[in-house]
Amino acid sequence: MSADHHHHDHDHNHGHHHDNRYTDMQARVRALETVLTEKGLIDPAAIDAIVETYETKIGPRNGAHVVAKAWSDPDFSGWLKRDATAAIASLGYAGRQGEHMRAVFNTPDTHNLVVCTLCSCYPWSVLGLPPVWYKAPAYRSRAVIDPRGVLAEFGLTLPETKKIRVWDSTAELRYLVIPERPEGTEGMSEDELAKLVSRDAMIGTAIARAESGKKRP
Ligand code: FE
Numbered sequence: 001m002s003a004d005h006h007h008h009d010h011d012h013n014h015g016h017h018h019d020n021r022y023t024d025m026q027a028r029v030r031a032l033e034t035v036l037t038e039k040g041l042i043d044p045a046a047i048d049a050i051v052e053t054y055e056t057k058i059g060p061r062n063g064a065h066v067v068a069k070a071w072s073d074p075d076f077s078g079w080l081k082r083d084a085t086a087a088i089a090s091l092g093y094a095g096r097q098g099e100h101m102r103a104v105f106n107t108p109d110t111h112n113l114v115v116c117t118l119c120s121c122y123p124w125s126v127l128g129l130p131p132v133w134y135k136a137p138a139y140r141s142r143a144v145i146d147p148r149g150v151l152a153e154f155g156l157t158l159p160e161t162k163k164i165r166v167w168d169s170t171a172e173l174r175y176l177v178i179p180e181r182p183e184g185t186e187g188m189s190e191d192e193l194a195k196l197v198s199r200d201a202m203i204g205t206a207i208a209r210a211e212s213g214k215k216r217p
Contacts, residue, residue: 051129059128060199062093063176066126067202068193070103071181081105084176093125099171101126105178106207110163113151113204114175115143121169123176127199134203144168154205177201179208 036042066088070077079087084103088094101123104112116122117140122130133139142150147164151157158164167175179201185193200206 055129055131056199059124060126060197060202061194062091062128063123063126063199063202064194064197065190066091066093066103066176067178067197067208068190070178071185071193072190077178080178088126088176099125100173101176102167102173103176103178104165104167106180106204108162108180110165111151111158111204111207112175112177113143113147113164113166114169114177115140115166116169117141117144118168118170121171121174123169123174126176127202131199151205154200156206177204179206182208182210184210 033042033044033047037044066080069091070080076087079090080103084101085099087103088101104114106112116134120130120135122134139150144166147166148158151164169175179197181193182196185196188196196208196210198206198208201208
């Protein structure tokens with residue numbers, strides 16, 4: 001926890017309310033799923049498919065829109081830097097009360113990576129449901145201790161000269177990574193640009209690539 005790239009700026013009691021609520025909700029959802037499955041009303045595999053769709057396709061489209069607009073509109077980008085909560089809400093993506101957003105911009109010198117070391121705080125309003133690995137203890141501890149090694153496991157090898165900043169999410173403050181705009185995308189519309197922005201690029205375990213929409217679903 002003493003690594004200098006780790007911005008641990010919240011106390012350890014954060015999020016307990018939300019954790020309890022989350023656990024309670026998980027228990028209720030599990031009970032509901034069990035009853036419905038036993039009565040033959042639902043197929044758990046179908047539920048998994050829906051969750052998967054929300055994790056990777058529907059949820060992160062909001063964040064991709066934010067990123068594409070930041071790439072296309074310098075005024076919006078400036079607003080996003082100064083007050084991400086308001087800039088993101090202006091596009092209709094508002095979080096729950098008390099949830100604040102901060103946008104962290106990748107640059108040629110610095111790559112940003114988001115984790116929640118204590119639980120699974122995640123910017124739901126722009127990314128949807130968190131992936132399973134984001135909630136896993138291995139990611140939560142190793143992202144802080146060895147971010148470069150974790151990124152390599154995600155297939156992202158950054159030059160040694162590039163600094164990695166790790167941001168620890170809390171229930172009160174959640175981060176959205178704004179990846180660097182890929183080269184060769186100058187003529188693209190906002191909609192085309194948004195297709196290049198994956199969920200992982202907005203967590204920081206990937207970068208945006210000019211052809212990523214096709215190669216990495
Ligand atoms: Fe958390």
